[in-house]
Amino acid sequence: MRGGTPSTEDFGQRLRSLRVRAGLSQEALSHAAGVSVRALADMERGRTRGPQRRTVEALAQALGLDGDEASDLEAAAAPGRPRPRTAESRAVPVALALPRDVQDFTARDAALAQLLDLARDAGANRPAVSVVAGQPGLGKTAFAVHAAHRLAPHFPDGQLALDLHGMDAEPTTPRDALARLLGAMGIADAELPAGTDDRASLWRSLAADRRLLLLLDNATDEAQVGPLLPGTGPSLTIVTSRQALAGLTSVHRCDLALLRREEAVELLTRIVGPERVRAEPQAARDLADLCGHLPLAVRIAGQRLLSRPHERLGKLVTRLAAEGRRLDGLQAGSLRIRAAFALSYRQLSTESATFLRRAALAAGADFSPETGALLAGLSYDEAVACAEELTDAGLLQSDPTAERYRFHDLLRLYAAEQVEVEDGPAVRDAVLDRTARWMLGRATAAALHFDVDHDRTAPSGDPDPDGAPAGRQDARAWLEAERAQWLAALRRAHDTGRHRQVVDTAEAMHWFSDLNQHWEQWVEVFRRSADSARALGSRREEAVHLNYLAWAHNLCVHDPRAALVSADAALVAARDSEDGLQEGWALGYGAGALQRLGRTQEARTRLHEAAGCLASQDSPQARLAELTILNTLGTLLRQIGRPAEALDIHRRSERICRAGVPGRTDELIALYHAVARQQIGNDLAALERWHEAEPPLRKALASFEAAQMPAWAEQARLDLGQVLGALGHPEARRTLTAAHDALAVLRSPRQDEAATALAALDQAATGS
Structure with missing residues (x-):
């Protein structure tokens, strides 16, 4: 009615009359005005008593109202809207006050700094949102609450915290969450819009000009969070969730990592006190490790110890060290690590x-x-x-x-x-x-x-x-x-x-x-296969796999005593099964073990016996085995001070490679040739024929690298580096350093040889 104060019922009646006059259905008006059918129906029935100004303007335009009619419709809506706050009363009441901060909060400095930057950057057109997601027990809620308390001075219009119960059987619905937020803003229950969309619209309008900090804890998914986010204004929303919430766009993501070991010990110290940690520093470190540096687990362990002031940290370490009892040990009162995991598992x-x-x-x-x-x-x-x-x-x-x-x-x-x-x-x-x-x-x-x-x-x-x-x-x-x-x-x-x-x-x-001869696992593989061959009653296969085991002991874990035991057992099994090939291998592997044990003459005797055994056989397998034995024999001769004889042996090995082995690929023979070249280079170096030694060593290194054989390549690189050092070549230091670092990664005992060669370069450079 013009000139009067329209009742709230007038708005709904007026809207319906105008719609009918325009010949529009609710669906047609909904489409034209961009208002949901449900919201429109709530307005006409009087359930929504005060739609926002821009909603009324959209309806007036869709109905084709002139200026006076549009003003009347707006006047009818105005009394039903919540009253704006005065400047003195704009701070949000404490209906959704922040939870108590954790006084012993530890670490997370970088993540807190990022949130502080986000708070400072929040502007009228940039409401900031930070998602804190991750596995159970990372301390997401503790971090968010601590951050909210730290950031509170930057948000003078208030701080709101709302638990969305994402892990419950029935998480909080967006409609109910909005009711709580609007209630905290002073909207009485009787004044709440009925629909989720209208509640969200009202919430956004009230938050738009306020500098608010909103903590949405334990969110279940994007659909639950989306309606709760302010659309404009200088607010900051922190969302915690066990879900990644990857569908939320234009948000900052805060990835909390596990604590570092020292941070986990610090958290434990803050809970139980420095005296107990100082008394058992190693137990404190072990306890942090057994908790997997997971903040919740460390907190539970700390709270358990705090409730038992006379119990030693080492006692709890012993309990948690047993995997079957670890989850049982990580409980303190209502805090239980198993319960935290179960919440997610049940979802x-x-x-x-x-x-x-x-x-x-x-x-x-x-x-x-x-x-x-x-x-x-x-x-x-x-x-x-x-x-x-x-x-x-x-x-x-x-x-x-x-x-x-x-x-x-x-x-x-x-x-x-x-x-x-x-x-x-x-x-x-x-x-x-x-x-x-x-x-x-x-x-x-x-x-x-x-x-x-x-x-x-x-x-x-x-x-x-x-x-x-x-x-x-x-x-x-x-x-x-x-x-x-x-x-x-x-x-x-x-x-x-x-x-x-x-x-x-x-x-x-x-x-x-x-x-991959640097893998220690080969000892277990071939020990089990030798045992299985024995269980199958096959002496020939037992000899084969005992030889493989001897190889693994020699070259993978550098245990010559165990290698000799395996090689001797393989030799007996090979002779029992009349297998000359395996007999030759067993003699060769035994010789390698004897050489490493310093029993040089015995090793030399076995190598000559192995070479003779294999030379008498015609199979391609025997030729390859003979190549290996000859290379090993030549290496032994060089190491006992007979490099000229060693060079003759390795040249013989090279001639076999150049002639080829029937039934074997050029690629395979090239690897054996690379081994022969490496040893020829080392023989020439032992004879101090440095310039002649360099080319075969470079070729050997290139072959091993092309074949992706690091354990072989790095040893060849070390040999080349030593020759380059003797030549005063500028590449010597770089080559030796690369070899040393790689051999250390491969756990090769030759890393010490590389260190010695580098030290010799330093000594030569200083002239001392």
Whole structure:
């Protein structure tokens, strides 16, 4: 009514009359004005009593109202709107006050600094949002609360904290969350709009000109958070969630990492006091490690100790060191690490829960989706989807470059517990057996790419030929990436009596092992295969694998005594089975062990015997073995001061390589030739024919690098560096330094030789 004060009912009645007069349905007016049908219906029924000015303007334009009619409609809406606050009363009441700050909060300085910068940059058109997401136990809420208290002075219009109960069976709905936020802004229940959209609109309008800090804790997903974010104004919203909330755009992401060891010890110190930590500093460090540097776990351990002031830290360390009791030990009152994990686990779909707990059965520090698929009984694509879901939920960590995933140690323990609870021993064993058979099938097929005796036209035997590595490069990448998995599979096959599969896999690995002789695992591989050959009653195969074991002891772990024991056992088995090839290898490996033990004359005698044994045989395998023995014999002669004889032996080896070996590829013979060249270079160096020594050593190094054989290449680099040093060549220091660093990584005892050569260069440079 013109000139009067319209009642709130007048607005709804007036709007309906104007719509009917215009001949529009609610749907048509909704579309024209950009207002939801539900919101329009609530206005006409009087449930929404005071729509915002821009909503009324949109309705007036859609209805084609003139200026006076539009003014009347606005006047009818005005009384139903919440009254604006005075300047004195703009600070938000304490209905949603911040929780109490944690007084012993530790670390996170960089993350706090980023939030401070974000708060300073927030402007009228840039409401800032920071998402703090990650795995259970990282201390996301503690960090957000601490940050909010630190940042409070920058937000004089108030700080609001709202728990969205994302881990509950029924998380807070956006509509209910908005009601609480609007209530904190002074809107009475009776004045709340009915619909979520209108509540969100009202919330945004009230927050638009205020400098507010909003903490939304424990969010479940983007749909829950989106309506709660201010649209304009200088506010800062901090959102915590166990989900990544990757769908939220234009937000700052705060990635909390695990604490560093010293930070975890600092947190423990702040909880239990410095005196107890000073009394047992190593126990404090061990406790931090057993907690996996996870803030919640460290806090629980600290609170447990705080409640037992006379209990030593070492006692708790002993308890937690037993994996089966670790999760039980990490509880203090209502704080329980297992409960924190269970909250997330209960939210998972059936497939993802199965994937998570079965993935805990994977060996090694990380695993591929392929391994997860085998353990969970899923397809590869299903496994990838589960792994990504679990990563978003903070239950797995993805590798930054490879398609691989890892657990936090405590989460792995929890997931493994769920295997026992939900699957049971019978299902667990069946899963492990199925996975082991597949892994060994793939490992055997992949390793055969490197076996010079393997028939390339024969079926590969891979359990999934379509997904099998296509060539040597792919096969090597798979074998190296899945080393922990196929080694665990080999152990299981051996322990469950599948001895033929153990022997066949280890046999296939023989040539591949030469490429990675720095792997200490070869001792275990060939020890188990020798044991399996013995269990199968095959003396010839036992001799073969005992020889492989002697090689591993000699070159992989540098244990000549164990190598000699294995070589002697191989020699007996070879003679029992009348296998001249294995007899020659056993004599050669035994000689190598004797040489390393300083029993030089015995080593020389065995090498001559081995060379004679192998020279009498015509097979390609015997020629390759003879090349190895000749190179070893020549090296021994050089080391006992007979370099001229050594050079003759190595020249003989080179002549065999130049002539070729029937049935063997040029690529393979090139590697043997590289070994001969390396030794020829060393013989010439021993004869002080430095200029002649350099070319064969360079060629040997290039061959080993091309073949991607680091253990061989770095030793050749060291030999070349020493020759360059004797020549005063400018490349000497760079070459020796590179060799020293690489040999240290490979755990080669020759790293000391490289250090000595570098020291000699320094001494020569200073003239001392």
